[in-house]
Structures are given as C-alpha cells and as structure tokens.
Amino acid sequence: MNKRQTRMFALVSTAIATVVFLGMTVDSHRQFPTLTNSDQITDSVVRGQDVWHNYNCINCHTIFGEGAYYAPDLTKITQQRGVPYLTAFLKDPSQFYNEETHRRIMPNLGMADDEIADVIAFMDWVSKVDNQGWPPRPILVAGGSIPGTDLSLSQQKTEGQAETGSLPPGARPVSDDNNPIALGEALFKSVVPTCAACHSMAAGVNLAGPSLAGMATNAAKTIESPDYKGKATTAEEFIRESIVEPSAYLHPGPMYSASGTSFMPPSYGKDLSPEQIDQLVAYLHSFK
Structure with a gap:
C-alpha cells in the first residue's frame, strides 16, 4: 500500500469503528430500562443507595465486580441470603461471625431499622439487574472453618481433603443423568437462592445455615426429639x-x-416443582 492508500484505510477503519461504537452505545441505552428494571427503583431503593454510600460499604464489598474485593461480592446477596437473614445480620453481625472463630471482621455499623430496610431494598434491586453474568466469578458468600483446624473449607479442598474419594456416597458424582440423586445435587448447587450458598455438606462446617452432613441420620433423631413439633414421621418427610x-x-x-421464623427462604415450595423437591429430598437423604 502506498501512503495515500494507507491514509484512506486508516480513515475508513476509524469511521467504521466510530459508527459501530455509536450504534452499540445507542443500543445499550435503549436496553438499560429493561436490563436494570428502572421502573422498580422506589424511594426506598434510592435511600438504600445513599445508605450504601454513607457507610462506605464499597470499601470492603463489591457489586457488579466493582469495589474493594476485601469482603464478599454482594451483587446477588438477597437471592443468596434473603431479607430476614440480612436484617438480623446487619443488626448484629457478631451473632453470625466473629473474627476469632471465623476470621470475619464485619463491624456493627449501628444502622437504624429504616436504614437496614432501605439498604436491603437497594441490594434487592441490584440482585435483579440483568448483569449478563458479570462478574464471571463473584466472591461467594461462604466462610466457616472445620472445627479443630485453622483451615477454611476452600483451603481444605485445595489441600485435597475434600476430594471425590473422601466424600460420602450422596456427594460423589453420579453419571446417570436420570438418577434423582444426581438431579438433586444439580438443583442443590443451581436453584435460586442456591442451597450451596448457605449449607455445606461437610461435617462441622456451618455457614449461614447448618451443615447438612449426615442429613438422613440427623433428621431421624430430630423427629424423635421432644423439641420437634412438626408433622414429619420419617426422615424423608422431615427433609421435605x-x-x-x-x-x-x-x-x-x-x-x-x-x-x-427461619432465615431459610420460604419460597422453595412454590418455586420448585414437586418432582424437583423429590430430587432434592433424594439427594439430601443420601447423606446418612
């Protein structure tokens, strides 16, 4: 190419890139109201955003991948935890985690009840924004440690202590896609709010919810306990x-x-089909 051709190529390429960029910008702005559910931005959501900024939450947490990455990503926190849990947590974080036991240092911010309600409303709106999978690997809300050790569950996995061979039968991969235990395991890890965000299947590892290790055995013992006032008569019925x-x-x-009131979301009964609940029961009952 001579100088004239090179110059024309650069000008045409720049013009095309500019047109594409402007077109994508216009299209993005066209989709923003739908993607962000802007019609659901209430006064409480607006006040909650102010609370988020006033308490400098982003200095430790992230939303949409933006923030300090010092504490868990909160983009989907209301789907992972639910309003009752978050309300109680923000009132007194020390009831849930403490630095000595869990290496958590979430301070008690002394929020008023209306501030807590507003910031949860803001985070609920954030959780429903179509972020198209970003961030691709959010920091999960997990934590907890194995009693008698200084290792977190993730560290134990890294060191090979939670390999497939050491898992109980119900936690091992099942190749048959029609197997209810395999389907239940997939639901356990993918249903929203995800069960795995709050419950560990490792003995003694309590996250936001208690460990489900030995679920079948523990369910049978609970039914026989005088403290149990439910209607279940078998372990399967108790799990359901x-x-x-x-x-x-x-x-x-x-x-x-x-x-x-339990902090566990009460919506699974209507959000899951009877068949899906059967699969979850089969999976959890496989932990003897």
Missing part, C-alpha cells in the same frame, strides 16, 4: 418439610432464625 416449610422446625442457634 424443611424445604417447603422451613419454620416448622428451627435449628438451634441465633444465626439460623429469629422471632420464630
């Missing part, structure tokens, strides 16, 4: 009841319930 009516039995501990 725990999924569709989580407040029927409240697991001991201040971080799992408040005022007689």
Whole structure:
C-alpha cells in the first residue's frame, strides 16, 4: 500500500469503528430500562443507595465486580441470603461471625431499622439487574472453618481433603443423568437462592445455615426429639418439610432464625416443582 492508500484505510477503519461504537452505545441505552428494571427503583431503593454510600460499604464489598474485593461480592446477596437473614445480620453481625472463630471482621455499623430496610431494598434491586453474568466469578458468600483446624473449607479442598474419594456416597458424582440423586445435587448447587450458598455438606462446617452432613441420620433423631413439633414421621418427610416449610422446625442457634421464623427462604415450595423437591429430598437423604 502506498501512503495515500494507507491514509484512506486508516480513515475508513476509524469511521467504521466510530459508527459501530455509536450504534452499540445507542443500543445499550435503549436496553438499560429493561436490563436494570428502572421502573422498580422506589424511594426506598434510592435511600438504600445513599445508605450504601454513607457507610462506605464499597470499601470492603463489591457489586457488579466493582469495589474493594476485601469482603464478599454482594451483587446477588438477597437471592443468596434473603431479607430476614440480612436484617438480623446487619443488626448484629457478631451473632453470625466473629473474627476469632471465623476470621470475619464485619463491624456493627449501628444502622437504624429504616436504614437496614432501605439498604436491603437497594441490594434487592441490584440482585435483579440483568448483569449478563458479570462478574464471571463473584466472591461467594461462604466462610466457616472445620472445627479443630485453622483451615477454611476452600483451603481444605485445595489441600485435597475434600476430594471425590473422601466424600460420602450422596456427594460423589453420579453419571446417570436420570438418577434423582444426581438431579438433586444439580438443583442443590443451581436453584435460586442456591442451597450451596448457605449449607455445606461437610461435617462441622456451618455457614449461614447448618451443615447438612449426615442429613438422613440427623433428621431421624430430630423427629424423635421432644423439641420437634412438626408433622414429619420419617426422615424423608422431615427433609421435605424443611424445604417447603422451613419454620416448622428451627435449628438451634441465633444465626439460623429469629422471632420464630427461619432465615431459610420460604419460597422453595412454590418455586420448585414437586418432582424437583423429590430430587432434592433424594439427594439430601443420601447423606446418612
């Protein structure tokens, strides 16, 4: 190419790139109202954004991948935890995690009840924004450690202590896609709010919810306990009841319930089909 051809190529390429960029910008702005659910931005959501900024939450947390990456990503936190849990947590984080035991240093911000309600409304709106999969690997809200060790669950996995061969039968991969246990395991990890965000299948690893290791055995013992007031008569019925009516039995501990209401979302009974609930029951009942 001579100088004239090179100059023309550069000008044409720049013009095409500019047109494409402007077109994508216009199209993005066209989709923003739908992607962000802007019609759901209430006064409470606006006030909640102010609370988020006033308390400098972004200095530790991230939303949409933006923030300090010091504490968990909160983009989908209301789907992972639910309003009752978040309300109780923000009132007194020390009831859930503490620095000595869990290496968590979330301070008690002293928020007023209306501030808590508003910031949760803001985070709920954030969770429903179509972020098209970004960030691709959000920081999961996990934590907890194995009693008697200084290792978190993720560290134990890294060191090979949670390999497939050491998992109980119900937690091992199942190749048959029609197997209800395999389908239940997939639901456990993918249903929204995801079960795996709050429950560990490792013994003694309590996250936002209690460990589900030995679920079948523990369910049978709970039914026989005088503290149990539910309707289940078998371990399978108890597991099903725990999924569709989580407040029927409240697991001991201040971080799992408040005022007689479980922090576990009560929506699974209507959001999941009976077949899906059967699959979850089959998976959880496989942990003897």
